[in-house]
Amino acid sequence: MSDAVKQNTSADARIPDTTCPACGARNTNVRSLQFDSGRGLTPWARCTSCSTYFVTSSWDPAFETDHSRDMAWGNEEQGAALNLRKRDGFVSALDRIEKLGYGASRILDVGCSFGGILTEAKKRGFECAGTDIVPEAVEYVRMQGCRAQECASLTDCTLYDAENPADVITVLDAHIYWPDQPGELRAAWNLLRDDGLLVIRAVTKSAFVTAGRYVGAVAPSISRRLIRRAIADHRFSMPLKSLVKTVEQSGFEVLDATPRGAQHTNEMPLGARAAYRVGTMLWHSLGVSIAPTTLVFARKKAA
Ligand SMILES: [Zn+2]
Structure with missing residues (x-):
């Protein structure tokens, strides 16, 4: 069969x-x-x-670590090449972060892989930190001059805390691996300052x-x-409307959710470009989500 x-x-x-x-x-x-x-x-x-x-x-962290190592973003050679291929997406997310008033602030990237957005953020004067499940990725990011910690869950992250909170937390294409998304969102809330910004590049398929x-x-x-x-x-694989609701229930105000700028690269085949263009139009006019990825910007509400 x-x-x-x-x-x-x-x-x-x-x-x-x-x-x-x-x-x-x-x-x-x-x-x-x-x-x-x-x-x-x-x-x-x-x-x-x-x-x-x-x-x-x-869900088993040791299995997930090994599984990541088999993927492009989990080993150094392919991971570094992937950073270049996905650069447009990092640039577009950072442009929006700056536009929302969080430029050159303290940023924590969750599932940071081999630098990705942090490399670009550093050039713009952000104070950069990252967490990842793969120890080699964490070591690599440290060598790039960022603080980094090996964490299977944000609840274990000690790079920031209530006394010394992050201004921005980014989660790019990583939430779909979480075994407990509400728990991770609560942990992000705890690590952010009041009015801090959470950015999720969500896979919405x-x-x-x-x-x-x-x-x-x-x-x-x-x-x-x-x-x-x-x-x-x-x-x-979560519907976008459900994600927005879960983020709101976790103590955040969703400022924007849009497929605009959520693509990894601007060099896409025509079909993919059309999916984003039509997806953006349908989401903003009818609330129908068909774009492959979506950027969600949410601000921490004070307790
Ligand atoms: Zn559910």
């Missing part, structure tokens, strides 16, 4: 009890799904509270997972491709 067919024949199986990593809601007796993703054929569910698709297998499921019965190979491309190796 093909993987795509399997994806659509697990309708009867149920998961008795599982917690959504994206919104923290407990799900009981939820339908069990199987998706062929960048992690192989894995068990998934869809949250009844926030409609996020998520992996139901347990859950509509493509849903589309893939719909076409599964008639076009299994298209279904498999759609789902695999939408999920890549992520641990969850």
Whole structure:
């Protein structure tokens, strides 16, 4: 039986009890799904509270570290090359951060990989710090003159605290690996000063997972491709509206959520450029999210 067919024949199986990593809601007796993703054929569910698709297998930091090392952003040679390829995206995020009044401030990048946005931020006079799960990445970032700490969770981060808080926290393409997003958002809130800025470059492809499921019965190979491309190796795929709500519930005021400037590079094929252009228009006119990534800017509300 093909993987795509399997994806659509697990309708009867149920998961008795599982917690959504994206919104923290407990799900009981939820339908069990199987998706062929960048992690192989894995068990998934869809949250009844926030409609996020998520992996139901347990999260293990040692496994995630090794998994990251196999990815372009988890090893030095490819990671450094990736920084250059994604430069336009870093520049556009920093432009917006400066425009919002947070220029040359203390910035903490979560899941900083081999420098990425920090390298660009340093040139602009920001005081830079980063966390990552991969120790080699942390060492590399330190060699670039930034403070860095190996952290599987922001709750372990000691680079900033309430006495000496960060002004800006960036999370670029990293939230989709978090096992407990509300917990990480609370930790970000604790590390930021009052009115501090949280920037999330969110992966917003859950509509493509849903589309893939719909076409599964008639076009299994298209279904498999759609789902695999939408999920890549992520641990969850969250609708943008649900993310905005979760960020707000975590003590932030969302200033803006937009696909504009959320692409990694300006050198995209025509199809991808169109996806961002149409995605930006649809999101801002109808609230429909189809752009592959979205920038979310949120300000910490004082307790
Ligand atoms: Zn949820």
